[in-house]
């Protein structure tokens with residue numbers, strides 16, 4: 001079996017801020033790997049590297065055994081599909097038409113553009129495929145409705161259908177549980193668990209909802225301050241002290257023996273930008289430290305080197321951007337306080 005996604009030694013800096021530091025992870029075909037970590041840990045940056053919105057300064061990427069040099073507008077051709085944190089459907093297209101855009105991205109259909117004689121047949125085939133996908137997610141009855149007329153959970157499923165229509169080798173799921181209720185999340189978990197086995201797809205999931213992550217992932221990679229602090233099965237990761245430290249701010253020892261200070265007091269000046277920032281943290285300031293926060297945000301903004309920043313959205317299908325949805329890569333900002341131990345509002349549940 002050909003290898004799936006491999007990231008080796010990926011490093012990303014935004015000015016003086018180290019967003020990713022020597023991050024390595026593998027997602028074999030047919031497996032689901034989750035990336036978790038507190039706010040600002042670097043999860044979205046991992047996705048943005050894979051999608052080509054952010055260029056790493058160290059490390060290599062490969063997909064299917066070949067070097068991956070992602071171009072955001074050609075992701076589907078590279079075998080990658082991504083769902084967005086929001087929904088990101090095209091507002092003016094029906095659900096079926098939205099899903100058809102995913103299939104077009106895969107196949108590079110130009111027949112309809114050219115008015116080729118076989119265009120109508122191609123379109124019928126795409127629609128049949130789209131309806132089958134919507135049916136598999138139990139939303140085919142909404143095929144001809146516009147997204148805005150439907151409940152959020154159905155729009156989310158349609159976003160998933162559109163990504164699947166590209167028949168990706170790698171599926172990136174960006175906080176799929178966001179905005180869903182408990183019952184809908186259970187249903188989503190069942191769908192996600194079925195994805196790789198049915199198509200041999202490698203699935204990389206970024207999600208704050210721990211119950212979902214723990215229930216669907218074969219393996220979990222835990223990031224904190226841009227570093228991998230734990231990797232393993234859900235059961236193993238759950239018991240890692242470094243994970244508790246990352247989420248709860250307790251002192252802990254990483255698997256390689258390095259001491260981790262409580263998260264909110266950790267300082268790590270790494271370069272001129274930090275010096276200019278008056279020795280502020282290399283990451284977002286912690287809650288309650290307004291001075292460090294503005295200094296860090298200032299240095300990051302000044303040094304921001306991404307191709308995407310706040311406008312990296314809508315990269316679900318090649319050449320397509322949907323109604324302004326942002327796929328991450330937000331400009332530097334303060335790191336919101338982490339949820340309290342044992343769970344919080346906003347659907348975020350801490351490790352337990």
Ligand SMILES: Nc1ncnc2c1ncn2[C@@H]1O[C@H](COP(=O)(O)OP(=O)(O)OP(=O)(O)O)[C@@H](O)[C@H]1O
Pocket residue numbers: 014017018019037038039040041042043044045046283284300301304305306308309310328329330331332333
């Ligand atoms: N384009 C950018 N320019 C400058 N700094 C950035 C940029 N994108 C991300 N960062 C910073 O890099 C760090 C990692 O951000 P990232 O969005 O990857 O974290 P995250 O784990 O996805 O957080 P969240 O859970 O809040 O979405 C943060 O400190 C963030 O402010």
